[in-house]
Structure formats: C-alpha cells, structure tokens
Amino acid sequence: MRPKRSRRVLALGAVAALPFLTAVGPAAVAVAAAPRPGHAAAPPADGAPLCGDSAATGFPIASRLYGGPDAYTAGDDASTFSLELRNTTDAACRDVHPLVLLVDQYRTLTPDGFRLEYARAGTWSAVPFETTDHAENIGIPGGENGPGYTLPAGASVTVPLRLRFLGDAPADRVVVSATAMQRRGADGAWVGESNHYTLDVLRPAPELAATGGRDRRPPATALWAAGGLAAALVVIGAGLMVASRRNPLRRW
Numbered sequence: 001m002r003p004k005r006s007r008r009v010l011a012l013g014a015v016a017a018l019p020f021l022t023a024v025g026p027a028a029v030a031v032a033a034a035p036r037p038g039h040a041a042a043p044p045a046d047g048a049p050l051c052g053d054s055a056a057t058g059f060p061i062a063s064r065l066y067g068g069p070d071a072y073t074a075g076d077d078a079s080t081f082s083l084e085l086r087n088t089t090d091a092a093c094r095d096v097h098p099l100v101l102l103v104d105q106y107r108t109l110t111p112d113g114f115r116l117e118y119a120r121a122g123t124w125s126a127v128p129f130e131t132t133d134h135a136e137n138i139g140i141p142g143g144e145n146g147p148g149y150t151l152p153a154g155a156s157v158t159v160p161l162r163l164r165f166l167g168d169a170p171a172d173r174v175v176v177s178a179t180a181m182q183r184r185g186a187d188g189a190w191v192g193e194s195n196h197y198t199l200d201v202l203r204p205a206p207e208l209a210a211t212g213g214r215d216r217r218p219p220a221t222a223l224w225a226a227g228g229l230a231a232a233l234v235v236i237g238a239g240l241m242v243a244s245r246r247n248p249l250r251r252w
Contacts, residue, residue, distance in 0.1 A: 049091070049092075049094070050182075050184075050189070051087075051089065051091075051093035051094075051096065051182045051189070051191045052088075052089050052093070052191060053089075059180075059190070059191055059192045059193055060087065060088055060089045060093060060191050060192070061085050061086065061087060061088070061093060061096060061151065061180045061191045061192030062084075062085075062086040062088050062192065063083065063084070063085055063086075063098075063178055063179070063180055063192040063193055063194035063195075064083070064084045064086075064194055064195060065081060065082070065083055065084075065176060065177075065178060065194050065195055065196075065197040066081065066082055066084065066197075067080065067081045067082050068080070068081030068163070068176075068197055068199065069081075069199065070198075070199060070200065071199060071200040071201075071202050072163065072164065072165050072199055072200070072201055072202065073165075073201075073202045073203070073204055073205075074165045074166065074167055074168070074169040074170075074201060074202065074203055074204060075165075075166065075167030075169075075204055076164065076165075077164060078115070078117070078162040078163055078164035079162065079163060079164070080160060080161065080162045080163075081161050081162075081163070081197065082158050082159065082160055082161060083098055083100075083158070083159040083161060083178050083194065084156055084157070084158050084159075085098065085149065085151060085156065085157045085158075085159065085180055085192060086151070086155070086156040086157075087151035087152065087153060087154060087155055087156070088154075089153060089154075090153050090154070091153050092150060092151065092152050092153055093150070093151045093182060093191065094148070094150045094151075094182075095148035095149075095150070095182055095183040095184070096148050096149045096150070096151060096180055096181070096182050096183075096191060096192075097140060097141075097142070097146070097148045097149070097180065097181050097182075097183055098140075098141055098149075098159060098178050098179070098180050098181075098192075099138060099139070099140055099178065099179050099180070099181060100116065100127060100138070100139045100140075100141065100161075100176065100177075100178050101136055101137065101138050101139075101176070101177045101178070101179070102114070102116075102129075102136070102137040102138075102139075102174055102175070102176055103135070103136050103137070103174070103175050103177075104135075104172045104173065104174045104175075104201075105172055105173040105174070106170075106172055107134075107135035108135075108170065108172070109135070109137060109169075109172060109174060110131055110137065111129035111130070111131060111137055111139075112166070113165060113166055113168070113169045114137075114163065114164065114165045114166065114169065115163070115164050115166070116129070116139060116161060116162070116163050117161070117162050117163075118141040118142075118159055118160065118161050119159075119160040119161075119162075120141075120142070120159075124162070125141075125142070127139040127140070127141050128140065128143050141159060148182075148183055163176075165201050167204075169201055170201070170203070171200075171201055171202060171203050172200075172201040173198065173199070173200055173201070174198070174199050174200075174201060175196050175197065175198050175199075176196070176197040176198075176199065177193075177194055177195075177196050177197070178192075178193075178194040179192060179193050179194070180192030180193075
C-alpha cells in the first residue's frame with residue numbers, strides 16, 4: 001500500500017525547493033517549523049495568490065504521469081510520456097512549477113546516465129538534474145529560474161516529457177515521480193503529487209545473446225520504490241532548506 005503523505009509533511013521543503021540543489025548538505029538535516037498545509041509560514045506580499053484551501057488535506061493540483069513505455073533499452077532513442085497538471089479549484093493557480101524525481105532500485109543512477117527533456121511552446125529543452133546524498137535524482141523543468149505554469153480554474157496543463165538512458169546504463173528498475181510547487185515570492189508551497197511511473201532499463205539485445213539468453217530485466221523487489229520515494233521528498237525538502245540558508249533565494 002502506498003504510504004499516505006500530508007501537505008504538512010511535504011511543506012517542509014517548500015520554502016527552498018526552487019533554489020536548486022547547489023549544495024545539499026550531508027545527512028545532517030535541519031528541521032524547521034512546518035507551515036500550515038498548502039502555504040508558506042509568512043506569505044509575501046509579492047507572492048502569487050494561494051492555490052487552493054490552506055486547510056485542505058489534499059492537493060489542489062491533481063498530477064498524473066501517463067503514456068510512457070514499461071521498458072527502455074540503454075542507448076535507444078528517447079521515449080515520450082506526459083505529466084498532466086489539473087487545477088481542481090475554482091480559482092486560477094499561478095506560478096506552478098513541476099519537480100521530477102528519479103529513483104532507481106540499485107541507487108547507482110546519476111544524471112550522467114540518462115537524459116530527460118520537456119517541451120514548452122513546441123521547443124524541447126533538457127531538464128537539469130542534481131543528485132542528493134541519498135541517490136535520488138531531482139530536476140526542475142526550466143531550471144530554478146524558469147517560468148512557472150498558470151492553470152485557470154478547472155483547467156489542465158500537459159507537460160510533454162521524453163526520456164532516454166545512455167548506452168552504458170546498467171539494467172535497473174527506475175521509478176519516476178513528480179510533485180508540483182507554487183512559487184510565492186521567496187517562499188513556496190507543495191500543491192501537487194503524481195502517481196509513480198515504474199520502468200525497467202534493459203541492456204541492448206546483443207548482450208542478451210552473449211549472456212546465454214538471461215533475462216535483461218532487473219529482478220523485481222517488493223517495497224523499495226514505495227519506501228524510497230516516501231522518504232525522498234522529506235529528505236530532499238529538508239536538505240534544500242539547509243541549502244537555502246547557505247544560499248539566499250534569488251528573486252525572480
């Protein structure tokens with residue numbers, strides 16, 4: 001069963017999520033007082049209007065990853081899938097930024113082993129990634145200074161994505177997940193969380209023959225993905241808060 005997470009828990013990282021991971025500190029994690037669900041502790045005057053009801057336990061942005069293949073062969077061309085962000089409220093949500101998280105079974109995947117791109121206004125661009133001390137790869141489409149999305153009341157935005165694994169990527173199992181954050185001046189709030197998209201990374205077919213026909217898929221495991229991803233956002237968020245204290249937020 002997928003762990004239940006509240007907006008309060010995820011809000012731990014909201015204050016510093018968009019200043020990118022320039023220096024996530026070692027495992028020493030500072031825990032700050034969490035703001036109430038859905039918004040930062042002190043909303044700045046120049047921030048976007050709050051997206052959703054601050055007292056709600058659910059997220060105002062319904063987020064969904066869909067359309068991707070079950071397996072990717074290392075060295076092949078990119079395959080496409082999509083992230084849908086849907087505003088479930090009766091007011092517009094502005095300055096919404098998706099964050100994409102890749103976690104692999106063996107904790108060996110780094111940004112050098114894959115390439116994720118996103119499309120905006122018909123133009124494809126690479127998503128910059130960094131890796132935490134816990135081997136989670138986190139990227140922000142558009143980077144830390146990129147423009148956010150505006151979602152009118154009840155409307156959806158689809159973010160096209162395409163992913164490929166480089167030729168030397170080992171066989172592995174990877175889980176892709178996404179969250180959405182609303183930037184509010186120098187602060188922010190988690191406003192969405194997607195499903196998990198699980199995929200296998202396969203070695204090229206000639207290697208299958210050379211190994212005597214053994215299965216190219218990595219062995220299945222029980223709870224590594226759910227457990228790892230359950231903790232990842234909290235760890236990343238707390239680490240980002242440490243980084244933000246060292247590197248003050250840049251205004252957009």
